[in-house]
Amino acid sequence: MGRAIGILGFGTIGRQLLTSIRERTVSASTVRIFDRHPDRVESSIDPASPANVVAVRSFDRLVDVDLVVEAAGQGAVREYAVDILRAGCDLVTLSVGALADRTLREQVIETAEQTGQTVFVPSGAIAGLDAITAAGNSDLESVSLTTTKPPNGIAGAPYLDSHGIDVHEITEPTTVFEGSATEAAEGFPSNINVALALSLAGVGPERTTVRIVADPDGQRNVHRIAVSGAMGDIETTVRNDPSPTNPKTSYLAVLSAIELLRDDRTVQVGT
Ligand SMILES: NC(=O)C1=CN([C@@H]2O[C@H](COP(=O)(O)OP(=O)(O)OC[C@H]3O[C@@H](n4cnc5c(N)ncnc54)[C@H](O)[C@@H]3O)[C@@H](O)[C@H]2O)C=CC1
Numbered sequence: 001m002g003r004a005i006g007i008l009g010f011g012t013i014g015r016q017l018l019t020s021i022r023e024r025t026v027s028a029s030t031v032r033i034f035d036r037h038p039d040r041v042e043s044s045i046d047p048a049s050p051a052n053v054v055a056v057r058s059f060d061r062l063v064d065v066d067l068v069v070e071a072a073g074q075g076a077v078r079e080y081a082v083d084i085l086r087a088g089c090d091l092v093t094l095s096v097g098a099l100a101d102r103t104l105r106e107q108v109i110e111t112a113e114q115t116g117q118t119v120f121v122p123s124g125a126i127a128g129l130d131a132i133t134a135a136g137n138s139d140l141e142s143v144s145l146t147t148t149k150p151p152n153g154i155a156g157a158p159y160l161d162s163h164g165i166d167v168h169e170i171t172e173p174t175t176v177f178e179g180s181a182t183e184a185a186e187g188f189p190s191n192i193n194v195a196l197a198l199s200l201a202g203v204g205p206e207r208t209t210v211r212i213v214a215d216p217d218g219q220r221n222v223h224r225i226a227v228s229g230a231m232g233d234i235e236t237t238v239r240n241d242p243s244p245t246n247p248k249t250s251y252l253a254v255l256s257a258i259e260l261l262r263d264d265r266t267v268q269v270g271t
Pocket residue numbers: 008009010011012013014034035036037070071072073074075076079093094095096122123124125126189190191192193194197246248249250253
């Protein structure tokens with residue numbers, strides 16, 4: 001039967017999630033979907049589709065569910081995350097970069113503690129959060145992420161605009177940003193949410209270092225993680241194919257959200 005699931009944001013990830021529910025990879029008793037462009041949801045829901053898939057026109061009508069998957073953007077996390085938890089829903093957040101804001105992060109964590117709800121942060125487009133979280137049970141010395149994307153995977157990011165960088169003019173692989181996960185998530189809100197996910201698994205947003213490289217000849221979104229600690233070293237690299245409908249979003253991020261929502265596993269693998 002499954003839980004009642006709310007989808008906040010009906011773009012690349014939201015749509016694929018609905019497909020997985022329809023194909024029963026993810027089980028859900030009811031699906032409620034809210035997007036700031038409600039027509040896009042309504043026109044995609046076939047009138048012949050089961051009555052348990054409902055397009056809603058307001059946030060208030062979304063949260064009549066057990067769990068909300070946010071796949072909308074950092075603005076939506078700022079606007080709705082606390083209210084989702086207060087409404088008694090668990091939260092899966094893809095735009096986790098919003099939690100670079102310490103005040104919001106603390107508010108979300110405190111609200112989850114008070115309400116007894118859980119905030120889930122999918123691994124998204126990166127690998128190794130299981131091992132890094134486990135390694136955190138002892139001392140971690142350093143956690144870093146190097147992300148290489150084709151220009152159209154980062155174009156339009158506020159950091160590039162404010163530094164006068166036109167990624168379409170770059171002719172060879174070029175580092176366009178170096179800084180903390182906090183600065184990365186703020187400067188590249190639609191491109192590097194993975195940095196915040198990594199930081200929450202490891203040493204926190206301020207101590208996690210991030211480098212972003214624009215590669216004019218690259219086709220893939222490549223995320224390299226390097227961790228050192230008392231357990232030794234961890235290195236992971238994922239060479240992601242972008243999603244067909246959004247070059248900024250790697251296909252693995254979509255699959256990760258789907259995997260997190262599966263509740264049919266008798267054997268749980270990984271920490
Ligand atoms: N954690 C991770 O590994 C990854 C996270 N992401 C993030 O996940 C989010 C979703 O990604 P996609 O599906 O590719 O994006 P998308 O751009 O394809 O779809 C986003 C949808 O959300 C809607 N939306 C935006 N703001 C809204 C609001 N305030 N209220 C209601 N609806 C709103 C838009 O109208 C759009 O339909 C993005 O923030 C993206 O940066 C993407 C890839 C990896």
